[in-house]
Amino acid sequence: MAMALLRRLGQTVLVLFGISVLVFLVFFATPGADPTARIAGRNASPETMALIRHQYGFDRPLPVQYERMMVSLFVTRDLTSFVDHGERVVPEVFRAAPVTLSLVFGAAIVWVLASIGMGTLATALRGSLVDRGLMILGLIGISMPVFWLGEVINLVTQSRMHDSWMFSWVPGLGYVPLTQDPVGWFKVLVIPWITLAILFIGIYGRVLRADLVAAYSEDFMRTAQAKGLSASRVLFRHGLRTSMITFVSLFGLDFAQLVGGGALLTEVVFGLQGVGRLTYQALSNLDLPLIMATVMYSAVFVVLANALVDILYVLLDPRVRDAG
């Protein structure tokens, strides 16, 4: 167990090192990316440029700059932005995390419940019109880009029909902390939750249905049916549990990348200042310290989530458990 943990830790460090070197090198290889002139301000004299270059250490060799950046990111945690002078990026990412967590947790609940409902209902009524209708709806959900859907929803709820009885409750875009105003938090997030969840409901619902239908031809399902168990018990207790394996591994990865900043488009469209929006701003401003911080944060989540998924496998699948 300890060995496995250590191995995981070693892998994590290696992944982080590889990504950080890549981000660092790509940044400095980009023509015009040298941040000195942007920090110094337009029409800065050569002397001011030299002062800034020295202050920020851009006059040092790249490996030294890399090492200094990593030390101030992970050890002293006082790495500051190139764009918002003096802004410490590590606390900024941690301040953004609750926004992203609120968005992703809520959306995950919506999409897990809705897709399980959709998958099981479609399986139970497989071949019927309801089954086909649900699968087509799922496909439509998958096909709608989240930023387009978000903008259209905003157009309707914030602009065109904002004054109607249906949407007059919709607050302005932005985030309200849960601790400050729970009702406001819910109101502000419920539309982003649904918007972000729609794509995943489509994917997960279809995947689950396919797995469930496949499960019905398995021996253990036939045994369960032969034992005279009720149809719902066969479906939920025997079928659903084993069919959840693909669902859970997909969920682990999707959830982790969303928490790590993958909900970028949803956050930007709805003005939620989460990690995704931070990543978006860092990239559009070419702000290396903030890019580095958000990328590292995201990488940590993906690695952690993979570990969690491995543990969940053991709980779900008796074959994996017994093999261990």
Added chain:
Amino acid sequence: MRWLAAAAMMAVAMPAAALAVDLHRGGTLHLTASSGVDTLDPQISYNSQSTELFAAVYDGLATFPKAAGADNAVADLAEALPVPTDAGRTYRFILRPGIRFSNGQSLTVDDVAASLRRIFKAGSPTAGSFYGNIVGAQACLRSPADCTLAGGVVTDPAIRGITIRLVHADPEFLDKLAWTHASILPASAPPHDAGDTPLPGTGAYRIVSYDPHHGMLLDRNPYFHEWDAVAQPDGHVDRIRLDYGLDEEAEITAIENGQFDWMYENKPLDRLGEIAGRYTAQVHVFDLPSLYYLAMNTRQPPFDRLAARQAVNLAVDRRAAVLFMGGPGAMLPACTMLPRGITGHVPDCPSLGAGSPDRLRPDPVRARALVAASGTRGMRVILVVNASRNEDALGENLRETLSRIGWDAEVRSITPAVQFNYIQNSANKVQISLTGWDADYPGPADFLQVLFDCRNIHPGSNSSINISAFCDPAVQAMFDRANATPDTVSRAALWSAIDRRVMEQSPVAPLVQRRYVDFVSRRLGHYVNAGIYHMLFSQVWVQ
């Protein structure tokens, strides 16, 4: 009798005035912007959001009037603006008494001297270009930590006197002192960029909290008293709250819904019709001293040939440029490098020649002939633009123009984060680029001398603002003459002549002058637009 009438009028007028102030004082002005300023340090920040905000927070010895319709610098922390002596090289100021910073500390001449030194110590972007002419400034630029400005800034605490000596006369020096980078801070301000820590100021408001991704809060400076209603007027609202995070489309909608009073970002083109039609009373439009132009690299073929540069100026369709950049409501065609509203501006298009009946009509026939005469026909020309909806569209139009007159043209669209610095660096061998210039202060030197002075060419540097690398001895001599001319009328004529000469040499092809479209909430009243500060946050009211 006359005295009695005046007294009676005052008696009527006074309560009304007092009532007006009482009625509108208070409340929170709620602003929105996508993201924060570059830094809270007024001596370093170079961002129009901060220029607008800091107008109510910081003061210099001089300032631009915080009132509509006036441009020339006025006295702020100084009692009066001095007339320079010693052939325009010595300025003697007397500091106003009884002014305190927002931390309670009294303002002294030491704070003024320390702030002027801090411009160099903290590395202000304009340290070299605006203040490098102060005696001792060159030593400060070379070694900022040891900066003393000895001989350049001399104080006399007994009479609250500050004397500033320049190496050469500079008729726009008071404008430069009015610019935000010459804000006066406590002498104890750190000798480096203060970043996201607010420094105490003398203005009507102070910054209470700031986070570049969430917002900024300002409230009243408790030690402020109004000393001059034009230099630093007292504010109406009690608090100014700025929320970051929305994009410009969402900002427009939020103002329409009354959730915010004002937005910082430029208004998206697809919404201009909507706000102008449905919210006419909430829209304010005014000219900006700001140009979009094509910079042609005079050291790269084909634009190392005069004929090739002139061909571009003849061929570009400025009317089309107006349409691509937002239409006649938001843009004006421009064919000179001094925009409307700046001293020396002449409503003329010299680059198109006097014979043309419609000076804005492109002349592709003559342009083609010039390209052929320059011997560069068929040459590959790459136009570098910002990757944005408007500039990509305008870039495509310009590419067609360049192709039509004989070159093999291509557009290269680069992220706005780097484009401006990329096109300045001679190492990138950019031939022609679409770029813009906003005035820091409304003076002709801030356009012509900044953009075309030989001393602003720095090969291999990302900061080389003379993007065309244009160096003309005749123009250079005219700069010196203009700066040595004390008389304002003859100086204005000289700047017009410089503008004409530059356009004859065509290192640039000006396209459009920006107009500023401001969109405010229904509840916002007493809109005042004051030059480079745009809408005055201290003057509007929300109740």
